[in-house]
């Protein structure tokens with residue numbers, strides 16, 4: 506998949522691999538060659554050193570949910586509201602994102618079961634314009650959260666994003682407020698939200714919903730921050746400490762609640778949801794049809 510071809514790691518850039526692309530991949534953590542199929546079977550975690558490779562949104566849902574899921578709003582796509590051009594037209598970027606991922610934007614929202622607990626889940630797709638949040642991502646998340654409120658279900662959002670999508674300008678920044686407001690309604694409804702932060706979670710996504718979880722759980726060694734380290738160093742004119750903006754550093758400094766190995770993520774989330782009162786079966790009937798849904 507796209508992001509395996511050019512991982513942005515020092516080892517990979519220093520010594521480009523000469524094996525055919527897609528079959529084997531060199532682990533940036535321990536430099537071992539890993540067979541791609543084995544890697545897929547181990548949730549894209551290196552069996553030797555525990556390095557967490559990036560996952561697609563579909564792989565993420567597969568890893569968290571018991572079985573098939575019901576996808577929501579799959580047809581929503583950006584209208585390119587600003588007619589934006591940078592080095593190439595935004596429309597072309599949307600098209601190549603769609604070709605690379607099979608998705609219409611950078612997130613899948615769905616309802617499924619995490620260890621039998623019916624849950625509304627969002628999984629961001631880094632392969633679609635760096636997992637950036639534009640109007641579609643914000644809208645899909647807001648609708649997913651509203652669906653969770655209607656059906657009295659918990660919400661889990663897995664972030665993997667470079668932040669707000671600059672090709673949609675202010676409209677993409679407005680999504681931060683929109684999703685945060687929806688989460689405030691979820692909170693008032695007394696329903697849990699677990700935020701899972703994966704490598705990377707930055708910019709407007711960190712600055713809004715990714716840090717608003719009742720629990721904020723990160724994968725090991727994930728880059729999590731708002732601005733990049735270079736910008737911060739230039740602003741405060743100080744050298745940043747080792748491991749700055751990585752999960753473990755943030756946990757130590759109280760910004761996260763847990764750092765959890767991906768292979769333990771599903772049972773951990775299920776345990777947390779149960780602790781916060783989520784029911785195993787969810788409501789039997791669909792709450793969709795107007796009138797009184799006696800709870």
Ligand SMILES: [Zn+2]
Nearest residue numbers: 532535551554
């Ligand atoms: Zn490794």
